[in-house]
Amino acid sequence: MSQNPTYDVIIFGASGFTGKYVIREALKFLNVPSSPLKNLAIAGRNTSKLFQALQWASGPNPPPQIPILAADTTDPFSLRHLASQTKIILNCVGPFRLYGEPVAEACVDSGCDYLDISGEPEFMERMEVKYHDKAVENGSLVVSACGFDSVPAELGLMFNSRQWLSPAVPNSVEAYVSLESDKRIVGNFATYESAVLGVANADKLLELRRNRPKRPRPVIPGPRPPNGPLMDHQKEIGVWAVKLPSADAIVVRRTLSCLAENPNGLPGVNESTEHVERRETFWSTIKPAHFGVKIASKSVLGVVRFITVGVFIGLFAKIGIGRWLLLKFPSLFSLGWFRKKGPTEDEVASATFKMWFVGHGFSDGSLASQGNRKPDTEIITRVMGPEVGYLTTPIILVQCALILLKERHNLPKGGVLPPGIVFGPTDLQDMLQQNGISFDVISKNTV
Secondary structure (H helix, E strand, O other): OOOOOOEEEEEEOOOOHHHHHHHHHHHOOOOOOOOOOOOEEEEEOOHHHHHHHHHHHHOOOOOOOOOEEEOOOOOHHHHHHHHOOEEEEEEOOOOHHHHOHHHHHHHHHHOOEEEEOOOOHHHHHHHHHHHHHHHHHHOOEEEOOOEOOEHHHHHHHHHHHOOOOOOOEEEEEEEEEEEEEOOOOOEOHHHHHHHHHHHHOHHHHHHHHHOOOOOOOOOOOOOOOOOOOOEEEEOOOOEEEEEOOOOHHHHHHHHHHHHHHOOOOOOOOOOOHHHHHHHHHHHHOOOOOEEEEEEEEOOHHHHHHHHHHHHHHHHHOOOHHHHHHHHHOHHHHOOOOEOOOOOOHHHHHHEEEEEEEEEEEEOOHHHHHOOOOOOOEEEEEEEEEEOHHHHHHHHHHHHHHHHHHHHHHHOOOOEEEOHHHHHOOOOHHHHHHHOOOEEEEEEEEEO
16 A cells, blocks of 8 residues: 555446445545545546436436546456555455456556455455455555454344353354335345355365364353254244344354464454553453354244245356356246346335344353253343345445544554454444444343
8 A cells, every 4th residue: 555545435336226225325424524525536447427326326416526546356456456545445346256356356466455245254354364464564454244254143132142241151143034115125245145155165165174284162161052943933032933044143253263372363464552452451351152043034934935936046056057047037036036137226125134042051150061962041132123135234334444444553454354353343333323223232041
């Protein structure tokens, strides 16, 4: 990064479905007295589409005088030029397995910071293998999954963990994700495409992991919880659920593994004494637990729909003609949950999410070592917010960027890292709560 970059933030891929909502969210904080965001640019392939996105995001006000920059993932020079002009690039161009690496590489080479909204484990782990050491050397923080994937899961687990006051310890936390709306729930086509390509390339992720050194695993009190039934009925929160093969559990495990290596978290590049104490105190309250994620519905029929879509993707994504059918007719094979043109503004505005964290553990950590003693305590917490892809994701991405701008000296020098280990001890949870994403304790019970 140059000594005096022109921009604080460049939003790349700003004319896409999610990108225009990220512009709208960022404009709320541009040149506001309490905000560190003083200058902003947007970038992408088509400058006329970028201007249209800026007009939409600014409405009903006239668009501000924000630079519109041309750059393309197929043109490495344009990306390096982009990265050399800014402190942070927010990358909204997916699927990331297809388009993400050139942007991340340009940021690492230039020493600027990189945040994205990827929920693609193979991409994230590949970037870590290829670029982590160079990112540390060049002072570039590369943090994926800074959207609904996977910050609610990371911060939500930490919030649940902090409710287990000593001598109590958690053993397992299961997250139940419920997407709700007065209208139809319609997802981003790029999310669907990423899921299809993720299944199609699952072997590459397994091969990547086989060729990597084993990461340390956190020490979790008590026995590993047994595998439950295919369909889970959680009476306490009134939902039926099935296991969701999402990025959330993988990203959480990366953070817990990093914490096992660094029990006090990662030191900041020029950290204040006050923040050192805050960081070490914060991580001392985080207790690792077995973690999983399930997609939830208020009805059995809703869960059957989830299973049906999963079966379609699992059967068809492995073969070429099957992938073509899945991507050609997303509305058919997703039973209406995804379509190429995305949701309407009314559908976005009416949607919300709830994510319950059901923790089971021991009222006293000493009980965990007594043979096959079963957990005797349950703590349920909840994260709740607006629509996941176009509202919650931009809120999270922009707040992560604001923390980087304000607190960069207190954060790690660089590296390819999960969001939890970077943003856990910061004000991110408080900032999300101020912007419509709530964290609540629901119940604490003996079981």
